Amino acid sequence: MTREQLIGTIGKNGRRLKMRASDMSNFDFSGLDLTGADLRFSNLARANFRGSVLRQADLSFSDLNEADFTDADLYEANLSFSGLEGTNLTGANVEGAKFNFSGRSHYRPEPIRPEPITLTTILQKPGWGTLIGMILGALLIYGCNAVVYFTNLIWITKDPLMAGLYQFIIIQNIVDGAVVFLLTWSLVTWLTTRFQTIWKRHLFVSVVVVLGFFSLNTLLYYWLGKESVDALLKRPEFTTESAPWYFYILGNLLITNIFLYVLQEGRQLTRKLSEQEFQLLNLEKLKTRAELDALQAKINPHFLYNALNSIASLVHENPDQAEEMTLLLSKLFRYSTGRDGELFGTLSDELEMVSTYLQVEQVRFGNRLTFSVDVANPALNELRLPQFLLQPIVENAIKHGIAKRADSGRIDVRIYEKNGELHLCVHDNGPAFPDDMGGGYGLRSIQDKLKLLYTDDARVELQNWPIKQVLVSIQMSKLKNSVNDTRMTSDH
Secondary structure, eight states, X not given: OOHHHHHHHHHXXXXXXXXXXXXXXXXXXXXXXXXTOBOTTOBOTTOBOTTOBOTTOBOTTOBOTTOBOTTOBOTTOBOTTXXXXXXXXXXXXXXXXXXXXXXXXXXXXXXXXXXXXXXXXXXXXXXXXXXXXXXXXXXXXXXXXXXXXHHHHHHHOOOHHHHHHHHHHHXXXXXXXXXXXXXXXXXXXXXXXXXXXHHHHXXXXXXXXXXXXXXXXXXXXIIIIHHHHHHHHXXXXXXXXXXXXXXXXXXXXXXXXXXHHHHHHHHHHHHHHHHHHXXXXXXXXHHHHHHHXXXXXXXXXXXXXXXXXXXXXXXXXOHHHHHHHHHHHHHHHHHHXXXXXXXXXXXXXXXXXXXXXXXXXXXXXXXXXXXXXXXXXXXGGGOEEEXXXXXXXXXXXXXXXXXXXXXXXXXXXXXXXXXXXXXXXXXXXXXXXXXXXXXXXXXXXXXXXXXXXHTTSEEXXXXXXXXXXXXXXXXXXXXXXXXXXXXXXXXX
């Protein structure tokens, strides 16, 4: 389509262009009013949109790599799920525009690295986090100073009984602190599942700590402190000015409930991060699904034009052949539109679709085209592969190989397994691939699709020796896994 034809189309449609799933790469849209245009699933790579009006236009799922939107009006335009590598948006109005999940078509985000749950993350929370931080700070400073004080007394005292008493006090407090934490840590999971009400959890752990306090300190007293205390009490000058026992219990309860709060908050933050990771994982799967749909939605309009022109020319000359070609074309499009959201199909279905496509082209080319489809092992027919994997390659072989020959052309499709890989080969006897050939949109879509599904476990090669062919190789071990992953995506 020329620029003039496009301008005429816009005029006929009341300035709302509808060219969904079109190949408009390198097209000049500069200065045009494309308000509300529907260009979804289109190949718009390197297109020129300089100064154009794309208000509320839908360009989602499109290839916009290296497109030029300089000074364009993209107000509330939808560019979600589109490839935007190298796109120029200088001076563009992008107010209200949607760029959800846009980027390179083969982009895979780095694994999510959530912030580790630490006391620091909890203390950063305003309110209770600040209060707990102040209390912990005071207790830690006070406790450290007490340890320094009593340790110094042990060091400088000449009385072995007083040294033994100080040692008992230090050990008692250290063990109390460790046991309080261990008790709280070991009970937090059970408390969370057993009690829905928070105050019941704190009450239960407080009762456990009180019982543990009496049991533990009684044991420590008879083991470490009784001998020194009994001997000191016999001295007339020795007096005990210790605080009442319940003050020490209150200190333990305070520390216990602080620990419980911190541990509960840490688990809640972990749960929130896990849920967020799950949601992001699902969104990433949905993004992959949408990208695959975009890659498969494109049907080359030139093929349809050529097929319809061939049918029109055969209607009067050979009605039977025209009827045959019409039925073949109907079968081909039924296959392409009857996917019901499925991204995968059996190899036999894919080869049937390719054979149908080649039969349509054979009617058009007549004796200039012969073809064969061969599967080395019939068991391979049940393998499930991405749909529309071979058809773009065969289409390229027709366009760049057979169509450029004056005499008879041949296309051979061969499927076989070798070294743990499934090989899908498409050979034609047309001109050799140029050394600098990177592949057109069809081959790039195949590469992007394989990259999304199999990462580095699949590849596409263009070979001129020993025969000219396009070779697609996929690790056999990855075929089943990719199907299961995509089914999970479909379920979500």
